[in-house]
Amino acid sequence: MTPGEFTIDEWFCVALARTIRDGEIVFHGFGSPCAQVAMYVAKRTHAPQMVLVEGSTYALDPEPAFIPATSNDWSLLRRASHILRFEELFDLAARGGLDRMFLSGGQIDPYGNTNVTAVGALPRPKVKLGGGGGGCNLSATVGALTLWTTRHRSGRVFVDECDFVTDLGHRTPLGTREEMGMPGGGPAALVTELGVFDFPDGRMRLRERFPDVAVEEVLAATSFELDVAGDLRTVAPPSDAELAVVRSLDRLGVRRTEFGERELARRFRWSAHHAGCPCCT
Amino acid sequence: VRSRTKPDKRRTLADAIELVRDGDTVAIGGALSYREPMALVRELVRQDRRDLRLVGSAHGIDVDLLVGAGAAGAVEESYVGFEQDLGLAPAYRRAAESGTVAVRETCCYTLLQQLRAAEYGLPFMPVRGIAGTGILGLHPEYGEITCPFTGETFVAVPALAPDVALIHGLCADRRGNVHLRRPLVLDERFANAAKRVIVTVERLLDTDAVGEAGVVLPSFLVDAVVEAPLGAHPTSCYPHYTYDRAHLREWVQAAGSDEGVAAYLERYVNGGEPAYQEAVGAGHLAALSEWQQSNERWMELASA
Numbered sequence: 389m390t391p392g393e394f395t396i397d398e399w400f401c402v403a404l405a406r407t408i409r410d411g412e413i414v415f416h417g418f419g420s421p422c423a424q425v426a427m428y429v430a431k432r433t434h435a436p437q438m439v440l441v442e443g444s445t446y447a448l449d450p451e452p453a454f455i456p457a458t459s460n461d462w463s464l465l466r467r468a469s470h471i472l473r474f475e476e477l478f479d480l481a482a483r484g485g486l487d488r489m490f491l492s493g494g495q496i497d498p499y500g501n502t503n504v505t506a507v508g509a510l511p512r513p514k515v516k517l518g519g520g521g522g523g524c525n526l527s528a529t530v531g532a533l534t535l536w537t538t539r540h541r542s543g544r545v546f547v548d549e550c551d552f553v554t555d556l557g558h559r560t561p562l563g564t565r566e567e568m569g570m571p572g573g574g575p576a577a578l579v580t581e582l583g584v585f586d587f588p589d590g591r592m593r594l595r596e597r598f599p600d601v602a603v604e605e606v607l608a609a610t611s612f613e614l615d616v617a618g619d620l621r622t623v624a625p626p627s628d629a630e631l632a633v634v635r636s637l638d639r640l641g642v643r644r645t646e647f648g649e650r651e652l653a654r655r656f657r658w659s660a661h662h663a664g665c666p667c668c669t
Numbered sequence: 670v671r672s673r674t675k676p677d678k679r680r681t682l683a684d685a686i687e688l689v690r691d692g693d694t695v696a697i698g699g700a701l702s703y704r705e706p707m708a709l710v711r712e713l714v715r716q717d718r719r720d721l722r723l724v725g726s727a728h729g730i731d732v733d734l735l736v737g738a739g740a741a742g743a744v745e746e747s748y749v750g751f752e753q754d755l756g757l758a759p760a761y762r763r764a765a766e767s768g769t770v771a772v773r774e775t776c777c778y779t780l781l782q783q784l785r786a787a788e789y790g791l792p793f794m795p796v797r798g799i800a801g802t803g804i805l806g807l808h809p810e811y812g813e814i815t816c817p818f819t820g821e822t823f824v825a826v827p828a829l830a831p832d833v834a835l836i837h838g839l840c841a842d843r844r845g846n847v848h849l850r851r852p853l854v855l856d857e858r859f860a861n862a863a864k865r866v867i868v869t870v871e872r873l874l875d876t877d878a879v880g881e882a883g884v885v886l887p888s889f890l891v892d893a894v895v896e897a898p899l900g901a902h903p904t905s906c907y908p909h910y911t912y913d914r915a916h917l918r919e920w921v922q923a924a925g926s927d928e929g930v931a932a933y934l935e936r937y938v939n940g941g942e943p944a945y946q947e948a949v950g951a952g953h954l955a956a957l958s959e960w961q962q963s964n965e966r967w968m969e970l971a972s973a
Contacts, residue, residue: 418727419752445852453964456971457754460703462907471851478778505774516765518750521727522777528798552803560801568800569821640972645753
């Protein structure tokens with residue numbers, strides 16, 4: 389990579405980071421390197437007051453020397469102010485004290501329900517996925533969810549209806565979150581390798597696209613009818629400070645394990661278009 | 670006769686695993702690549718236990734190995750796999766897809782509440798989530814309860830007292846006072862909720878030394894204690910050793926077929942723990958303790 393260039397995995401982490409608001413208590417879940425890196429980017433740039441809860445160690449605000457390829461590792465305890473017990477993290481979330489978490493899915497429907505359990509019907513599914521960890525309950529009570537996937541282009545992720553709902557979105561056949569008595573706010577943002585989405589009225593909408601992606605490509609890779617924001621924008625490029633966090637922290641490049649070869653080959657440069665943009669400098 | 674107050678609970682691995690019966694509900698401590706009681710897991714395979722119901726949070730090679738060896742009848746974990754790095758659990762995936770193991774996927778908080786009910790001596794606990802998800806459909810044993818004070822309706826999950834909890838700790842005395850360090854994951858909850866508790870440790874020490882380190886599991890919770898150095902390998906047991914990513918990769922490759930699993934068991938499991946350590950290699954094992962030398966060395970080991 390030449391100086392001044394950046395890649396989709398770097399930009400993706402930055403786009404995820406920008407869904408975090410300063411002052412939030414945020415949790416990334418295990419096996420989620422992009423979300424994990426994103427939390428450190430947010431903490432060290434625009435959200436210094438956030439509380440970062442590591443995804444499997446439950447360490448608070450650690451300063452790891454590198455991101456390991458596994459989530460429950462002592463390297464993620466370095467300089468942590470504290471290590472929560474399992475119970476403390478889940479109780480915090482159950483009583484509404486966890487502000488945001490990151491969730492992904494092998495399938496995601498228009499309401500942001502996600503499936504990380506199985507493709508095809510149980511008891512003998514076509515593909516048994518890993519499972520949801522704590523997502524099922526956390527998704528019910530956490531203040532806001534940031535969803536992500538790096539496999540949008542496959543066409544298999546965004547489906548009308550998930551084969552199995554592991555984590556709650558805005559609505560299921562039983563009704564809305566409110567009707568089901570779930571106090572959490574549900575999916576607020578979604579980042580894919582094609583663009584950034586929001587959920588006005590609880591339904592997924594394309595808000596920003598990456599500059600090398602056409603709207604038609606996004607629509608074609610999404611099985612359901614996708615709303616597109618009237619003032620669709622391109623994703624704001626990463627700042628030097630944000631890129632520096634990604635590169636200095638994830639020295640092993642663990643975030644790249646979330647992407648296919650084609651995506652990793654995408655290269656971006658700063659353009660004159662962005663030069664005067666106040667959010668990019 | 671309860672044996673938990675005996676002054677000396679030291680056992681061999683083989684004796685300790687005699688406390689596990691076919692069909693038992695078995696809670697496995699640790700998580701993912703961290704402090705899983707692998708020497709006990711391998712002994713379960715050697716003694717050919719069958720039809721176990723495995724319960725736990727987010728796990729990896731422990732559950733995948735037991736499923737691959739045919740020891741598991743049902744898997745009630747919140748996750749089984751090797752994260753983004755090494756991907757899905759091949760043996761579990763194959764068994765689930767062919768219907769040879771029952772998928773009873775759970776959620777971390779649900780499991781915690783079930784264990785708490787057992788610890789609190791209550792028949793159930795309410796959970797605010799689960800409704801609207803597919804997890805509910807996998808568990809006909811869950812119920813529903815209306816709060817007598819607010820009128821709200823919750824999913825009610827039954828108390829879960831595992832027949833056996835298997836835990837790997839850092840050190841213990843012969844009575845079974847056990848020292849663990851954080852993250853504790855569900856180890857404490859398992860030990861309090863389970864009917865029988867088997868603990869392996871890196872080192873057996875005298876009571877004063879364990880007390881000084883800090884007792885996390887008091888001896889009356891523990892039925893058997895086994896000194897099993899490297900007993901968590903290939904998962905980590907800090908500060909003694911980091912996880913063995915290369916070995917996990919070797920398992921993931923082997924576990925892709927029944928023949929591969931059989932070859933792995935023959936090479937690493939069937940011969941006992943000394944043979945296991947010999948097959949892995951003394952030098953290879955010793956290197957895993959070098960994570961403390963520097964961040965650079967730790968990174969090398971983490972990317973092996």
